[in-house]
Amino acid sequence: MQGSEEREGGEPACWLNQVCEECGRVREQPGRTDCEHCGHDPAADRREAAAGRAATAETPAGGRRRERRDRDPEGKARSARPRDGLGRPLPYGEEGVARQPEGVVRTPAETLSEAQRLLDEGKPFHAHEVFEDAWKSGPERERSLWKGLAQIAVGVTHLARGNTTGGARLLLRGADGIAPWAPGPPHGIDVAAVETWARRTADGIEGRATSGPVTVRPPSLRGTRAG
Known part of the structure; x- marks a missing residue:
């Protein structure tokens, strides 16, 4: 039997919004508007843009000017900074790993196949974006399932970034989110095995004596792997 429908109340699908866009590190002090690591303050940027001040900034190459607030082809605000394979922002002008297109509506089978491929390729950040699309576009009654899978992918991302404490917490949070689906898992997902x-x-991460980036073999979402 599946879990009761979850009312989100504005809670984000994951904690990636707590990663500083400037330095890529996790912000552990939610009461602050600026990053405790590098001092970047996105709230100040928003206030500055609203007041119409300093709307442009120089790019590293070519002397061209860009708008401070990047937007996608549809006009939605989305950072155009290149990112590495774990979603960490790189300086403008550097070659990064292409992000997943945002807002793609997939069937559950397509979501699982694409997410599994990305997880197996060592791109859990990109897999989280696929799960997030399913969380946003799928039936409301399945939101807790896709949200939990997204959080697990984010947990793997943080482990690989070296944030082992946050990564372990997100894995447990995601496991709690998908657990109610284990008795009657939909779409062929091996919920019990993933949980x-x-x-x-x-548990293994929390028992480690040292910290640092951790690469883990991802779970098989449907119990089998091609090849």
């Missing part, structure tokens, strides 16, 4: 994997991985 067990997330909890065991988190």
Whole structure:
């Protein structure tokens, strides 16, 4: 039996919004508007833009000027800074790894196949974006399932970035989110196995004596892997 429908109340699907866009590190002090690591203050940027001050900034190459607030082809605000394979922002002008297109509506089978491919390629940040699309576009009754899978992918992302404490917590949070679906898993998802994997991985991380980037073999979402 699936879990009761979850009312989100504005809670984001994951904690990636707590990663500083400037330095790529996790912001652990939610009461602050600026990053405690590098001092970047996105709230100040928004206030400055609203007041119409300093709307442009120089790019590193070519002397061209760009708008301070990047936008996608549809006009939605989205950072155009290149990112590495784990979603960390790189300086403008550097070659990065292309992000997943945003807002793609996929079937559950397509979502699982694409997310599994990205996880197996060591791109959990990109897999989280696929799950987030499903969380936003799918049936409301399945939101807790896709949200939990997105959080697990974000947990793997943070482990690989070296934020082992935050990564372990997100794995457990995601495991809690998908657990109610284990008795009657939809779309062929091996919910019980993914939940067990997330909890065991988190327990192993929390028992480590040292910190640093951790690469883990991702779970098989449907119990089998091609090849």
